[in-house]
Amino acid sequence: MNVNFxxxxxxxxxxxxxxxxTIIVLLILIMLYVISTLFIQRLKYVGQAVIIECFILITLxxxxxxxxxxxxxxxxxYSRLLYLSYIALAAVIVGATSWMTKKKxxxxxxxxxxxxxxxxxxxxxNDTWFITRGVQYGSTPSSIKGPYxxxxxxxxxxxxxxxxxxxxxxxxxxxALFREIWLLYGAILLYCIHTxxxxxxxxxxxxxxxxxxLSTLLFATLxxxxxxxxxxxxxxxxxxYYQAYLYDDMTGLYSRNYALENIQHLLxxxxxxxxxxxxxxxxxxxxxxxxxxxxxxxxxxxxLALILKKQSAHSIISGRLGGDEFVMTFKEMTKEKVQKxxxxxxxxxxxxxxxxxxxxxxxxxxxxxxxxxxxxxMKEKDVLSLxxxxxxxxxxxxxNTIVFHLGHTDHAGMIQKQ
Numbered sequence: 001m002n003v004n005f006x007x008x009x010x011x012x013x014x015x016x017x018x019x020x021x022t023i024i025v026l027l028i029l030i031m032l033y034v035i036s037t038l039f040i041q042r043l044k045y046v047g048q049a050v051i052i053e054c055f056i057l058i059t060l061x062x063x064x065x066x067x068x069x070x071x072x073x074x075x076x077x078y079s080r081l082l083y084l085s086y087i088a089l090a091a092v093i094v095g096a097t098s099w100m101t102k103k104k105x106x107x108x109x110x111x112x113x114x115x116x117x118x119x120x121x122x123x124x125x126n127d128t129w130f131i132t133r134g135v136q137y138g139s140t141p142s143s144i145k146g147p148y149x150x151x152x153x154x155x156x157x158x159x160x161x162x163x164x165x166x167x168x169x170x171x172x173x174x175x176a177l178f179r180e181i182w183l184l185y186g187a188i189l190l191y192c193i194h195t196x197x198x199x200x201x202x203x204x205x206x207x208x209x210x211x212x213x214l215s216t217l218l219f220a221t222l223x224x225x226x227x228x229x230x231x232x233x234x235x236x237x238x239x240x241y242y243q244a245y246l247y248d249d250m251t252g253l254y255s256r257n258y259a260l261e262n263i264q265h266l267l268x269x270x271x272x273x274x275x276x277x278x279x280x281x282x283x284x285x286x287x288x289x290x291x292x293x294x295x296x297x298x299x300x301x302x303x304l305a306l307i308l309k310k311q312s313a314h315s316i317i318s319g320r321l322g323g324d325e326f327v328m329t330f331k332e333m334t335k336e337k338v339q340k341x342x343x344x345x346x347x348x349x350x351x352x353x354x355x356x357x358x359x360x361x362x363x364x365x366x367x368x369x370x371x372x373x374x375x376x377x378m379k380e381k382d383v384l385s386l387x388x389x390x391x392x393x394x395x396x397x398x399x400n401t402i403v404f405h406l407g408h409t410d411h412a413g414m415i416q417k418q
Contacts, residue, residue: 080123083130083152087116087123108162115155122148248320250298251305259319259327263380266329275331275374276338279387280308280345282324283366283399288358300356304367307348311341327387335373335404342369342402350400366400368392373406 122130130146171178248255254262266275282288282300289297301324308318308326315331330338349367358365370390372383390405397403 083123084120087119087152112159119152119155122146122151248305251302251320253305253308253326254317254319256319256321259317259321259329260380260384262317262319262329263383266331266374267378267380267383274333276329276333276335276371277374277383277387278328278330278338278342278369278371279321279384279391280304280326280328281368281391281395283368283395284360284363285324285365287360287363288365291360292358296356296358300353300358300365303352303356304349307345307352310348311345316341338371339402339404342371345369346400346402364400368394368399369402370394371402371404 119130128146129148130152244255246255246258247253263277266277269275282304285297285300288300301320304326305318305320308328311328312318315333317329317331319327321327328342330341333341346367346369353365368391370387370393372386372390374383386405390403393405394401394403
């Protein structure tokens with residue numbers, strides 16, 4: 001029986017009132033899905049749940065636009081789709097909570113799937129078990145309840161109680177995890193409670209009641225807030241990882257990785273003239289640690305880092321290679337200017353050692369520095385090995401010395417002792 005009830009009663013078709021918030025929710029969910037696929041692992045399950053929600057909402061919108069739900073049969077089928085949407089999301093919600101709380105058991109999810117399957121069978125296998133084809137006309141037309149409709153209401157209550165108890169237990173058992181996911185978990189809890197409320201009113205107001213869309217909109221909004229919160233945390237973590245990659249934690253100089261990367265950058269330059277690389281090693285550093293302790297040794301390295309920073313400029317980059325070894329790259333500088341910079345470093349280091357009152361038996365700590373020029377055809381390992389050889393030549397020559405390597409052969413060039 002075709003009954004154009006809505007158009008006779010109202011000036012506009014109230015069916016379309018539902019499509020406006022549904023489309024808004026759909027746009028939010030699509031945005032949320034795109035975001036969840038671009039970022040961290042913890043958002044992937046959110047993206048999977050959103051796919052199901054989008055599919056359900058698109059189905060509802062298409063059905064409304066194609067049919068206008070003007071006949072008893074169309075009203076009946078639209079009601080079926082509504083219940084199907086809440087049942088499908090219920091299983092997703094249980095799976096999401098199990099995943100978020102890192103449960104090893106799958107019993108809650110399997111139980112939810114079984115219950116959802118039973119209700120779906122009741123909805124679609126018989127026209128009288130869950131809801132009937134009979135339509136009652138109040139403020140809006142709606143399907144009449146069947147004898148097994150209480151199962152849906154009972155299931156909604158059980159689901160809400162399960163999520164609530166799980167939420168409380170998580171608070172007492174794992175506070176750290178609770179603080180991380182409380183917003184998304186709270187959204188799920190609100191959704192379940194609201195769905196329980198809807199299970200009692202949805203049968204009477206399937207079309208123009210805003211409650212049908214409020215819970216989904218609330219859920220989508222809170223999930224979006226959670227997603228952006230996780231994105232912010234991800235950006236902060238990535239920034240901290242980048243800082244750890246870029247800088248040495250103790251000295252504040254550039255890290256080994258960045259220093260080596262800078263070598264490769266200079267090797268890739270079109271012109272290699274007037275580029276130099278130096279390795280700086282602290283003489284008798286182990287003796288400083290043994291006599292004065294590691295705290296004093298660390299202080300020596302930090303003060304040396306300050307000296308290197310003072311010499312650093314746009315064309316000079318200083319980094320820590322590891323332990324008591326440091327590196328410097330000089331870009332577009334003459335040999336004389338590079339030598340002057342290294343001599344200043346030696347002088348400042350010796351003054352710093354005197355100020356710290358560090359004295360060793362029969363020896364004096366200093367810096368052994370090996371420096372080489374860049375040449376065509378060099379590779380990163382060549383730069384490191386030649387500079388290392390020059391630095392060891394400085395140690396053999398009495399330490400506290402600068403050795404310039406020619407960069408082509410294994411023989412050291414000029415030796416400058418301080």
